[in-house]
Amino acid sequence: MSKIEDLIKQHCPNGVEYKELGEVLGYEQPSKYIVKSTRYENEGTPVLTAGQTFILGYTFETDGIYTASKSNPVIIFDDFTTSFHWVDFDFKVKSSAMKMLRPKQDICFKYVYFAMKTIKYSTLDHSRQWISNYSKIKIPVPPMPVQEEIARILDAFSELEKELEKELEKRKQQYEYYRNKLLSPENMKGGDIKFLPLSDIYEFKYGKGNTIPTRGGEYPVYGSNGIVGTHYEYNSEDSPVIGHIGAYAGIVNYGYGKHFVTYNGVICKLKNKEVLPQYGYYLLLLQNFMEQAKEGSQPFISYEILEKPIVPVPSLDEQKRIISILDKFDALVNDISIGIPAEINARRQQYEHYRNKLLTFKEAV
Numbered sequence: 001m002s003k004i005e006d007l008i009k010q011h012c013p014n015g016v017e018y019k020e021l022g023e024v025l026g027y028e029q030p031s032k033y034i035v036k037s038t039r040y041e042n043e044g045t046p047v048l049t050a051g052q053t054f055i056l057g058y059t060f061e062t063d064g065i066y067t068a069s070k071s072n073p074v075i076i077f078d079d080f081t082t083s084f085h086w087v088d089f090d091f092k093v094k095s096s097a098m099k100m101l102r103p104k105q106d107i108c109f110k111y112v113y114f115a116m117k118t119i120k121y122s123t124l125d126h127s128r129q130w131i132s133n134y135s136k137i138k139i140p141v142p143p144m145p146v147q148e149e150i151a152r153i154l155d156a157f158s159e160l161e162k163e164l165e166k167e168l169e170k171r172k173q174q175y176e177y178y179r180n181k182l183l184s185p186e187n188m189k190g191g192d193i194k195f196l197p198l199s200d201i202y203e204f205k206y207g208k209g210n211t212i213p214t215r216g217g218e219y220p221v222y223g224s225n226g227i228v229g230t231h232y233e234y235n236s237e238d239s240p241v242i243g244h245i246g247a248y249a250g251i252v253n254y255g256y257g258k259h260f261v262t263y264n265g266v267i268c269k270l271k272n273k274e275v276l277p278q279y280g281y282y283l284l285l286l287q288n289f290m291e292q293a294k295e296g297s298q299p300f301i302s303y304e305i306l307e308k309p310i311v312p313v314p315s316l317d318e319q320k321r322i323i324s325i326l327d328k329f330d331a332l333v334n335d336i337s338i339g340i341p342a343e344i345n346a347r348r349q350q351y352e353h354y355r356n357k358l359l360t361f362k363e364a365v
Contacts (some may be wrong), residue, residue: 004149004358011143015364022135025110026104027077033066033100034052035092036057038299043241046091049247050078050098052225054085056247065090066100074177075101075113079128086113094247099130114154115139118359150358152337157351161344168333168340175329182322183286185312189321193314194274199307203269206244207235207261212262222255224248240268240281240324241290242306249299250290254281266306272313279319282326283311332343 035047045058045065068074073088077099084101102107118139118226185193206223217230224243237258243251244266261267270280271301287309293299313319332339 004146005255007141007146008039009147011146012361012364015063015362016140016142016146018138018363019141020136020138021112021116022131024103024105024107024139024141025075025101026133026134027101027130030066030093030096030098030100030299033091033093034096035094036061036095038348046300047094048076048085048087048091048357049094050076050085051081051247053247056094059069059091059092065092075116077101077134078251079130082129082134084116086110091186097128106144108144108151109145110151110155112139114151114355117360140359140363142361148285151279153353153358154351157347157354161347161351162349164340164344171340172333173327175333178329179282179326180286181295183282183312187340188312188314188318190315190318193312196313197307198283198309199312200268201272201275201283201313202240202306204242204306205267205269207241207263207265207267209262219258219260220255221260221262222253222265224263226250228251228262234258234260236261236267237267238277239270240284241265242268242284242300242301243355244298244306247298249293249301250288252281252284252287254286266301273315276316276319278323278325278327282322286311 037059038047038056040047041060042058044060047059048054049056062278066074067090068087069090070088073086076093079097079099093217103112116139119139121134121137128313142150158203174236181187184196219231219234220227221229221231222241224246225248236255239255239322241253241255241259241261243249243264245264248264257263268280269285270277270282275283289301290299290304292305293301313324333341335341
């Protein structure tokens with residue numbers, strides 16, 4: 001019998017108590033920690049969002065820094081999407097749409113974090129969730145020795161995944177280096193290289209609508225940072241999508257097949273027959289649109305910013321050569337069926353299996 005089974009048999013053979021999250025976690029509003037400028041630096045204090053991106057950038061602002069450490073961590077919780085992250089370093093935040101969560105009673109905080117990961121919760125309305133709904137969700141709370149052993153086991157799984165993610169990040173940096181090199185005019189083969197503004201290659205058009213179904217519908221929906229749902233209609237087909245407003249402004253994704261693009265994304269419709277679709281996509285990845293984003297209440301990328309860059313367009317044969325090389329690199333760092341992404345995916349599935357198994361308890365009567 002494993003150690004965790006021994007501990008359960010010893011401390012809670014007849015089940016465990018279930019408690020509401022709001023009973024074990026207290027929250028703090030983020031207002032005094034919000035960054036003043038969203039024109040981020042490459043170093044300094046991290047600026048966080050509780051969404052998918054997590055670290056948006058860095059700032060040299062010295063006031064209103066939230067203090068966290070490995071001995072005093074915090075969970076940042078997106079009050080609208082219910083996404084959350086474990087944070088053990090000092091930071092500032094992007095907006096007020098989150099809560100900072102910390103334990104308010106004697107409990108293993110990391111155990112609570114892992115228990116929250118098992119919660120299946122979705123919301124269709126754009127309203128704050130912690131106080132009204134999420135904090136009322138119950139989790140199993142076994143005795144402390146059981147909590148600590150579960151947290152230790154799941155931490156070990158998480159560390160293995162982190163090591164693979166670090167290796168993948170190195171591969172991505174290598175890929176970006178070769179992409180930049182291959183797309184430099186001095187490294188292109190053949191003499192007939194044209195230099196065109198992106199406005200001669202793409203017709204840019206904002207998507208439409210922000211109310212997106214989260215289930216059903218035939219067509220994937222692209223927002224400012226990839227697929228965010230499905231829809232019953234489409235407004236774009238086989239074209240890149242660029243986030244143009246907010247935290248994900250400037251991020252480029254490729255929308256394969258028929259898809260729907262929300263107002264948070266820009267449809268990039270290829271209009272120049274001298275440019276192959278995948279080559280045009282790699283040209284867009286080269287651009288640092290975020291660097292030029294207008295700073296206001298949030299970053300915004302205009303048509304003017306998108307149309308202005310001058311890019312090299314070699315012969316179609318040279319474009320094909322470049323595409324064949326970059327596609328292989330792209331698969332190595334992004335295709336979840338091969339290489340490190342596949343191993344990360346396998347580890348993640350294994351981790352989720354054991355996490356769900358370890359956090360399933362009979363409720364004590």
